Amino acid sequence: MxxxxxxxxxxxxxxxxxxxxxxxxxxxxxxxxxxxxxxxxxxxxxxxxWVQSKGFGAPWYQQWTRGSAGEWPALAADLAARTGIDTALQQPGGVHLCLSEAEFDDRAARMARMQAEAGNHGFDHRMIRRGELDDMLPGLGPSVVGASFTPYDGHASPxxxxxxxxxxxxxxxxxxxxxxxxxxxxxxxxxxxxxxxxxxxxxxxxxxxxxxxxxxxxxxxxxxxxxRPQRGQILVTERAGTILPMPTTTIRQTGEGTIMLGDSMEEAGFDTRQAPPVMAQIAQRAALCFPWIAELNIVRAWSALRVMAPxxxxxxxxxxxxxxxxxxxxxxxxxxxxxxxxxxxxxxxxxxxxxxxxxxxxxxxxxxxxx
Ligand SMILES: Cc1cc2nc3c(=O)[nH]c(=O)nc-3n(C[C@H](O)[C@H](O)[C@H](O)COP(=O)(O)OP(=O)(O)OC[C@H]3O[C@@H](n4cnc5c(N)ncnc54)[C@H](O)[C@@H]3O)c2cc1C
Structure with a gap:
């Protein structure tokens, strides 16, 4: 013992x-x-x-999440100094792309409510229309009407x-x-x-x-x-020549240049099998957001189980x-x-x-x- x-x-x-x-x-x-x-x-x-979608109706979760994003640079620096491992942290802000006016309006209402709930803590966000978005992200598809942006978001190599x-x-x-x-x-x-x-x-x-x-x-x-488990599926493309300067809710470019496409939310118990119809939906939405992604080969795909409270x-x-x-x-x-x-x-x-x-x-x- x-x-x-x-x-x-x-x-x-x-x-x-x-x-x-x-x-x-x-x-x-x-x-x-x-x-x-x-x-x-x-x-x-x-x-x-990711911060921007966290804590809708629960501003304490938004604060905790934003606090964590704020701690990330120190954590990444500490880990790099101790281990020499680069966690590939980038925090350029992030966008949630909207593929219709209805999606854009829903998202705007959601972000406005989060700002109201944040009170004095504040919630820095912008709803961005297509013209401005074209200067931020390369090769958007015609279906993209706009996006929500917050400066808090980023990504890393898990x-x-x-x-x-x-x-x-x-x-x-x-x-x-x-x-x-x-x-x-x-x-x-x-x-x-x-x-x-x-x-x-x-x-x-x-x-x-x-x-x-x-x-x-x-x-x-x-x-x-x-x-309880909640299944999520992810696809990964070959390395892309195009550079994505910031992550979106469901599309991000890794430090190696591959594009990750995610990620479903499925109630499938402990079943970790992949479901081709769900994979197809993920790929289709990604191609609507960025048509050039459709030209890339998928090199890996998997599913995993989230740890989800009620x-x-x-x-x-x-x-x-x-x-x-x-x-x-x-x-x-x-x-x-x-x-x-x-x-x-x-x-x-x-x-x-x-x-x-x-x-x-x-x-x-x-x-x-x-x-
Ligand atoms: C598809 C998908 C996409 C996701 N995307 C993101 C994302 O973009 N950003 C983000 O922040 N999070 C994301 N997550 C969530 C994130 O991966 C999880 O929140 C996180 O991995 C949970 O970590 P954990 O250590 O609690 O659980 P796990 O990673 O499941 O680890 C649990 C560990 O406990 C061990 N264990 C279990 N039972 C016992 C036992 N009885 N005794 C000893 N050890 C035990 C297991 O061996 C395991 O190593 C995603 C999850 C999924 C599935």
Missing amino acids: TARDAIVVGGGLVGAAIAHGLRGQGLDTVLLDEGDVAFRASRGNFGLV LALLQALHRAFTEAGGAYIPNAKVTGGSAAPHDFRVETAAGAFTAPRIVLAAGLGNADLAPVFGLNTPV DGLPIYDQSDRFPGAFTANCHSGVTLAGAHARLLAPMIAAGALDPVLAPFTAKRFDVQTAA
Whole structure:
């Protein structure tokens, strides 16, 4: 049995960012990861560091997301300095393209409401008409009537990020243990024990960051994490000669020059198969946005499962029954990596979540009964 200061369960983007942050706080931390058989959103995502569509009707989520995008440059610089890995972060702003007047009007109304909800925090955005958009993006199709723009958006390489977080964590003395699925455990306040194929571990703090695995683990530690899978499919083209200067919600150019086309939102349970009709829809919309994309060969395609709460917002909690047990779940683990490593991890190390995270408690799902 190995005693540590903190156990983090799950070596995806959420767990790795938190483990890296906890190690940075000086905690002797072990990161336990199930391994290749697990569902891993962190290896199948689109790579946006995206703010503009986050927090409609939930301005606290917009603030948390924007805060994370603001932390990203420091995280990327820190990871590069520690590991030599370039996470390919670019934050030139981003656009959501509209393919009809109805889409444009809907988007304008949505962005205006987000600005109203943002209050004094503000929400810098513009609705851009086609003429101006032609100066911003090359080769738009005739169907594009305009776009929403915010300066907060960007993208990065999610695989480089995952590798950099793991390397920074282990090179700073953190213990990463793969093939260590947590199969059971026991809890008392500030006293946790987990069982894995690689042995048992104890610590006064535990962070459940096991993605879809959290749903089963949470009750053991006095937490509630009602996450479900939501499938997303992605296509990747060969390298393009055309340069896209900024990402859109569903089309971005990687540092290597390939174009990523994404990404569906499908309720398909744990079925990770690809669906050709959905892939066709993704390709068709991309070709309407940029007809030159239709000339490129698709070289890769995959599907992966998002980690989705009932209302689509993250869940962050500390157990009332077993203080020291935390849970962290979200469907935007690339975007939120800055906040997880640099804001959330220090809160966990200090033993309490900041009041700004109170709206993210899973208690919001508790059934309200009439008095
Ligand atoms: C198609 C698609 C597109 C996306 N696009 C974006 C995007 O553009 N921008 C963005 O910010 N986000 C995006 N996401 C979301 C992002 O990928 C996820 O939010 C993030 O990867 C979640 O990370 P995670 O660590 O919580 O989960 P996962 O990556 O699923 O990792 C969970 C880890 O927990 C481990 N595990 C599970 N159970 C156990 C157990 N019992 N014991 C030990 N370990 C366990 C697994 O081995 C796994 O490594 C996208 C997701 C998908 C699917």
